[in-house]
Amino acid sequence: MSEHTSVAVRDLEKSYGNKTVLDGLCLSIRRGSRTVVLGPNGAGKSTLLEIVATLRSPGSGTVVVEGQDVVAHTRQARQLIGLAPQSNALDPLASPQEVLDFQGAVLGLHARAARRRSSELLDLFGLGEHRRTRIAKLSGGTRRKVDLAVALVNAPSLVILDEPTTGLDPLARMDLWEELKRLNANGEASTLLISTQDLHEAEVLASDIVVLREGNVAAHDSPDVLKSLxxxxxxxxxxxxxxxxxxxxxxxxxxxxxxxxxxxxxxxxxxxxxxxxxxxxxxxxxxxxxxxxxxxxxxxxxxxxxxxxxx
CATH class of the missing domain: 3.30.70.1710 (BMC (bacterial microcompartment) domain)
Incomplete structure (x- = not known):
């Protein structure tokens, strides 16, 4: 695995019954990139992200995240990954402060360290004024920022985002796009792996694009190179x-x-x-x-x- 590679996928296969979803997929994700995965329904996007995130086991093949095999060293790999799933799973009765403190405890941080990290993230996302507001009372865009903050509690090397702006209004979407680019630029989220169906979102966010077709990589390059092809x-x-x-x-x-x-x-x-x-x-x-x-x-x-x- 190259020192410039964040995620290395080799000969990855996954089937559900008689249906092959990933068919010998190989992929290298560049460290520091904002890599967007595109593909039609059934191309294998969600399955790929779930396997990289250690949420699903591959049928065969290997996935290595920052030097850690996600099957052989699942626990160590999880410490390197932050995940912001498509569906919001935050407790609507909790506050951002409580959600972040709890996530820190789940990750094994001591109470003082968890509270310090929560404060850092609340400041990073401009959520200070909402730190004690119930999640249910926050706007969709603000809730999505809390999702991202939760994904960053363990200062991960890789952040995985599934449909990051689904359900947000246009202004909230643009705000979140700028937030993601800022996080990537300042190193808080050094590598982003994003799945989206929104081609405009991909155009705005991507430094690299992976196009999946029928469980394999049809193309992988910068947006400009792919468009020129x-x-x-x-x-x-x-x-x-x-x-x-x-x-x-x-x-x-x-x-x-x-x-x-x-x-x-x-x-x-x-x-x-x-x-x-x-x-x-x-x-x-x-x-x-x-x-x-x-x-x-x-x-x-x-x-x-x-x-x-x-x-």
């Missing part, structure tokens, strides 16, 4: 007349394509070759006075998902 950056120009558009398409040295269904529009897949790009810009410059609108579009994670996860 499945799509192209395009420039679409709306011109003042179909004739001008046709002339540009016919004369261009850069391979313009007419946009289907709109005779006054042309579309260019932006070339990577600098010489070809310069030619394209010169061609565009020749009709600059005729340009009414222009739109630059990058490939998206929707394109990645459609191409790699659903193939």
């Amino acid at each position: 499945v799509g192209e950056r395009t420039l679409t120009l709306a011109l003042d007349s179909p004739g001008t558009a046709r002339a540009l398409v016919g004369a261009s040295r850069a391979g313009f394509r007419a946009e289907p269904g709109d005779p006054g529009t042309v579309r260019l897949a932006l070339p990577r070759d600098p010489a070809v790009l310069r030619s394209a810009l010169e061609d565009i410059g020749s009709v600059a006075a005729s340009v009414q609108q222009m739109r630059l579009a990058d490939p998206s994670l929707d394109d990645v998902f459609a191409s790699l996860a659903a193939a």
